[in-house]
Amino acid sequence: MPRINSSAELEEIRKDILSSRDPDKPCITLCSGSACQATHCKKVAAALEQEMEKQGLKDKVHFRKTGCHGFCEKGPIVVIYPEGICYLQVKPEDIPEIVSQTLMEKKVVERLVYVDPTTGEKTTFEEEIPFYKNQERLVLGPNTKIDPKSIEDYIAVGGYQALPKVLFEMTPEQVIAEVKAASLRGRGGGGFPAGVKWEAARNAIGDPKYVIVNCDEGDPGAYMDRSLMEGNPFCVLEGLLIGAYAIGSHEGYIYVRQEYPLAVENVTFAIKKAEELGFLGKDILGSGFDFTIKVHQGAGAFVCGEETALIMSLEGKVGEPKARPPYPAVKGLWGKPTNINNVETWANVPLIITKGAAVFTSIGTEGSKGTKIFSLVGKVNNTGLVEVPMGVTLRDIVYKIGGGIPGGKKFKAVQTGGPAGGCMPEALLDMAVDFDQLTKAGSMMGSGGMIVLDEETCMVDFARYFLNFLADESCGKCTPCREGVKQMLKILTRITKGKGMKDDIELLEELAEVAGSSALCALGKGAPNPVLSTIRHFRDEYEAHINGGKCPAYSCKELISYYIDPDKCQACMSCGKKCPTEAIDGGKNLIHMVIQEKCTKCGSCLEACPARFGAVRKISGEPVPAPVPEEARTIVRKSKQI
Amino acid sequence: MQIDGKEVTVRAGATILEAALSIGISIPTLCHHEKLEPYGGCRICSVEIDSRGRTSVVAACLFPVEPDLVVRTRTKKLDRIRKSLLEMMLSHAPDSEQLLALAQEYGADKNRFEKEASFCIHCGLCVRYCAEVKKKNALGFIDRGARKEINFIPEIAAKECWDCKECFPLCPTSALQAAFVLNKALTFLTPPIETEPEE
Numbered sequence: 001m002p003r004i005n006s007s008a009e010l011e012e013i014r015k016d017i018l019s020s021r022d023p024d025k026p027c028i029t030l031c032s033g034s035a036c037q038a039t040h041c042k043k044v045a046a047a048l049e050q051e052m053e054k055q056g057l058k059d060k061v062h063f064r065k066t067g068c069h070g071f072c073e074k075g076p077i078v079v080i081y082p083e084g085i086c087y088l089q090v091k092p093e094d095i096p097e098i099v100s101q102t103l104m105e106k107k108v109v110e111r112l113v114y115v116d117p118t119t120g121e122k123t124t125f126e127e128e129i130p131f132y133k134n135q136e137r138l139v140l141g142p143n144t145k146i147d148p149k150s151i152e153d154y155i156a157v158g159g160y161q162a163l164p165k166v167l168f169e170m171t172p173e174q175v176i177a178e179v180k181a182a183s184l185r186g187r188g189g190g191g192f193p194a195g196v197k198w199e200a201a202r203n204a205i206g207d208p209k210y211v212i213v214n215c216d217e218g219d220p221g222a223y224m225d226r227s228l229m230e231g232n233p234f235c236v237l238e239g240l241l242i243g244a245y246a247i248g249s250h251e252g253y254i255y256v257r258q259e260y261p262l263a264v265e266n267v268t269f270a271i272k273k274a275e276e277l278g279f280l281g282k283d284i285l286g287s288g289f290d291f292t293i294k295v296h297q298g299a300g301a302f303v304c305g306e307e308t309a310l311i312m313s314l315e316g317k318v319g320e321p322k323a324r325p326p327y328p329a330v331k332g333l334w335g336k337p338t339n340i341n342n343v344e345t346w347a348n349v350p351l352i353i354t355k356g357a358a359v360f361t362s363i364g365t366e367g368s369k370g371t372k373i374f375s376l377v378g379k380v381n382n383t384g385l386v387e388v389p390m391g392v393t394l395r396d397i398v399y400k401i402g403g404g405i406p407g408g409k410k411f412k413a414v415q416t417g418g419p420a421g422g423c424m425p426e427a428l429l430d431m432a433v434d435f436d437q438l439t440k441a442g443s444m445m446g447s448g449g450m451i452v453l454d455e456e457t458c459m460v461d462f463a464r465y466f467l468n469f470l471a472d473e474s475c476g477k478c479t480p481c482r483e484g485v486k487q488m489l490k491i492l493t494r495i496t497k498g499k500g501m502k503d504d505i506e507l508l509e510e511l512a513e514v515a516g517s518s519a520l521c522a523l524g525k526g527a528p529n530p531v532l533s534t535i536r537h538f539r540d541e542y543e544a545h546i547n548g549g550k551c552p553a554y555s556c557k558e559l560i561s562y563y564i565d566p567d568k569c570q571a572c573m574s575c576g577k578k579c580p581t582e583a584i585d586g587g588k589n590l591i592h593m594v595i596q597e598k599c600t601k602c603g604s605c606l607e608a609c610p611a612r613f614g615a616v617r618k619i620s621g622e623p624v625p626a627p628v629p630e631e632a633r634t635i636v637r638k639s640k641q642i
Numbered sequence: 643m644q645i646d647g648k649e650v651t652v653r654a655g656a657t658i659l660e661a662a663l664s665i666g667i668s669i670p671t672l673c674h675h676e677k678l679e680p681y682g683g684c685r686i687c688s689v690e691i692d693s694r695g696r697t698s699v700v701a702a703c704l705f706p707v708e709p710d711l712v713v714r715t716r717t718k719k720l721d722r723i724r725k726s727l728l729e730m731m732l733s734h735a736p737d738s739e740q741l742l743a744l745a746q747e748y749g750a751d752k753n754r755f756e757k758e759a760s761f762c763i764h765c766g767l768c769v770r771y772c773a774e775v776k777k778k779n780a781l782g783f784i785d786r787g788a789r790k791e792i793n794f795i796p797e798i799a800a801k802e803c804w805d806c807k808e809c810f811p812l813c814p815t816s817a818l819q820a821a822f823v824l825n826k827a828l829t830f831l832t833p834p835i836e837t838e839p840e841e
Binding site for chain 2: 480481490
C-alpha cells in the first residue's frame with residue numbers, strides 16, 4: 001500500500017479493502033497467541049494449510065491466524081465464519097475432518113464443539129458459549145477478527161478511525177476533555193484518571209515531552225497486556241498516537257518485557273507498517289503532526305512496572321523507583337514531562353474517541369467506567385481472558401463466565417490485584433467489581449489478575465507465596481520493603497511449617513503497618529495486602545496453624561500426614577506401586593500402612609487409591625492412629641471363604 | 643507551612659527535613675548526607691503529613707514543601723514505624739553506635755529479629771559518595787531485594803581506594819562491611835597492577 005497523505009485517502013483505502021472482501025466468503029481463523037502456541041497451534045496451522053492446498057480450497061477459503069481469543073483453557077481455537085462455528089482444543093489430526101466436513105459440506109464436527117462440564121449440553125457457535133456470551137468485549141473483541149500481521153485487517157474492522165478524527169477535527173485540549181469526560185481510569189493498577197494525567201503532562205513546562213506504553217506486565221498469572229500487544233498492537237499504537245497529540249509529544253516508547261517475544265515481534269511489525277502507511281513519522285496523514293515510536297525491551301523486573309522505576313530502566317539505569325513528587329508528568333524520562341499509561345488504558349482510547357465519552361460512560365459504575373479485562377486463572381473451569389463491564393459481580397465472573405470450580409470442590413476465595421492485592425471470601429462474591437469496591441474490600445484492581453482458590457488452598461501458604469514473590473522482586477532500596485517483606489515472609493514460612501508463635505499474627509500486622517505506610521513505592525506499600533487480607537478473612541486458618549498445628553486445607557506438608565483407613569483398605573497395592581519412596585508397608589491380602597518416616601507427602605497414594613475404596617486420607621492437627629496389630633492385618637476375602 | 647504546630651516559611655523547593663532543621667526541629671536520618679542527593683532509602687526520617695485533604699507518611703528528606711502543608715515529626719504511629727525499622731536494621735548491625743542511640747530513643751530491641759549475616763543496612767552512603775562526590779564509581783550495589791549488597795569493582799577500587807577511603811567513616815555500621823568488602827575485592831587482583839616502567 002502507498003503512503004496515506006490525508007483523511008480522505010485513508011477512507012478510500014478503507015473502502016477498497018472492504019469492497020475487496022466478500023463477507024460471505026468462508027474464513028477460518030486460528031488463535032495463535034502465546035497460550036495457544038504452547039498447545040501447538042503452529043502444527044495445527046501447518047496441517048490446515050496443507051489440507052486446504054490438498055482440497056483446492058486455498059482461494060475459496062480465507063485462513064487467518066489471529067491473536068488470543070481469551071478462552072485459553074480450550075485452545076487452540078478454530079472459528080469458521082460467516083457462521084461462527086467454534087472448535088476447541090483442535091489438534092492437527094482433527095484438521096482433515098474440519099476441512100472435509102465443515103468447510104466443504106457445511107456440517108458441524110460435533111466432537112469438537114463446546115460441551116458444558118456440568119450439563120453436558122453442546123454449543124456450536126462461538127458467541128453462544130457461556131464463557132463469551134456473558135462478556136462485553138469492547139477492547140479484546142477485535143483480537144478474534146484480525147491478523148496481527150495485517151494492518152489491512154485492522155483498518156477493515158474500523159481501526160485508524162479515531163486518529164484522523166483527532167488530528168483533523170479536534171484540538172489537543174478537546175481530546176483531553178473527551179478522555180476526562182470518559183472518566184478513563186488507568187488499567188495498570190493505580191486507577192488514576194488518565195485525562196488528568198494527560199493534562200498535567202500537557203501543562204508541564206519542558207521540551208521534548210515523552211509518552212510511554214507500560215507493557216511490563218509482571219503479576220503471576222496475568223497476561224491481558226501481552227494478549228493485547230500480541231493480538232492487536234495497532235489499537236495500542238493508535239491510542240498512543242492520540243495521547244501524544246493531546247499532550248504535545250513527538251516521541252514515544254513501548255516498554256515491553258523481553259519474556260514476551262511475540263508481543264515484541266508483533267508491535268515492531270505494527271510500527272513498521274504504520275511508518276510505511278504514514279500513520280507514524282513526519283506529517284502523519286498530512287496533518288503536520290510528527291511522532292516516532294521506539295520499542296524498549298525490559299529485562300523482566302517486576303518493580304519496573306512502577307512508573308518511576310520503568311523510567312530509570314529506560315534511561316539505562318538500575319530499575320529502582322524514585323520518590324514522587326516530582327511526578328513523571330513534570331519530571332520524567334531524561335528529566336522531561338512524561339506520560340505513562342498501561343497497554344489496556346491506551347487500547348481504550350481509540351474506542352472513546354470513535355464512540356464518544358457518553359457511550360463509554362454508559363458502561364460501568366459510578367466511579368469506574370468502561371470495561372476491564374481480567375485474567376481469570378486458578379481453580380476455575382474456564383480459565384482465560386475475560387472482559388466485562390465494570391460493576392459485574394465476582395460471582396458472575398467466577399460462575400457464569402468461569403463455569404465454577406472444577407472437580408466439585410468448594411469455592412474458597414478469589415484473589416485480585418496481583419501480588420500486592422488481596423483475597424475475597426465467599427461472603428463477598430456478590431460484590432460489584434470496580435476500582436473502589438475492590439479497594440474497600442482490602443484488595444485492589446491491580447492490572448486485572450484474578451486467581452480463584454478452592455477449599456484445598458491454604459490461605460497462609462497462599463500469602464506466603466506472594467510474599468516470597470515480592471521479597472524476590474523488591475528492588476531492595478528502602479528498609480520497610482527489603483527488610484519488612486523478608487521478615488513477614490519468615491513468619492509466614494514458619495507458620496506453614498507448624499512453628500508459628502503465639503504473637504505471630506500481631507507481629508505480622510505490625511510489620512504490615514510499617515511497610516504499608518513507610519515504603520518508598522507501591523510495591524512495598526502494597527506488599528502487606530496479601531497478609532492483611534488473609535488475616536482479615538481467614539484468621540481462623542492462621543490460628544489453626546499456630547495453635548492447633550493444623551492446616552485446615554490439608555495443604556501444608558509439614559502439618560499433614562497420609563493415613564490408610566484399615567477398615568476401607570482392600571490391599572490392592574495400587575498405592576504401593578505408585579509410592580516413590582517405598583513408604584507403603586503391605587502386600588497381597590495384607591492391609592496397607594504408610595510408614596510415616598519414609599513418607600514425603602507427595603500425595604501419590606491418595607491419587608492411586610481407587611475411588612470405590614477411598615481408603616487413603618490426609619490428617620492434620622491430630623496424631624496418626626496407631627498401626628493395626630500384625631495379627632489383624634490379613635484380609636479374608638468373602639469369595640475365598642465359600 | 644506548619645511543623646509540629648510551629649509556622650515555618652522556607653524557600654520553594656526545600657524539603658521537609660530542611661524546613662524542620664531551619665527552626666531547630668530534629669528528624670532522625672541515616673541515609674541522608676548534606677553533600678549527596680536525597681535518597682529516601684532508610685525511611686527513618688518518615689513523617690506524617692496532611693496535604694490536599696489526605697494524611698500520609700512520607701520521607702522528610704525527599705518530600706518538597708508546599709503551601710499549607712502540615713507536618714508532624716513525632717506521633718505514636720511514627721514511633722512504631724521507626725522502632726520496627728531500627729529493629730530490622732539492628733538485625734544486621736547490632737553494634738552500630740548510631741543505630742543503638744536511636745534504638746534507645748525509640749525503645750527498639752536489638753535482639754527482636756534473628757541476626758543477619760551482612761552488616762550492611764543499605765543506606766548507600768558509600769556508593770553514592772563515591773559516585774556523586776568522588777565521581778569514581780568504585781563500588782556499587784549488586785543484585786536486588788533481600789540479596790542486594792554493596793561491592794567494590796576490583797578494577798576501579800584497586801586504583802582509587804587505597805588513597806581515598808573517604809567512604810569508611812560515613813558507614814553507620816562502623817565501616818566493617820566496607821572494609822571487609824574492599825579487602826575481598828582487592829585480593830582478587832593478582833598479579834599487582836603493572837605500572838609504567840621508568841625510562
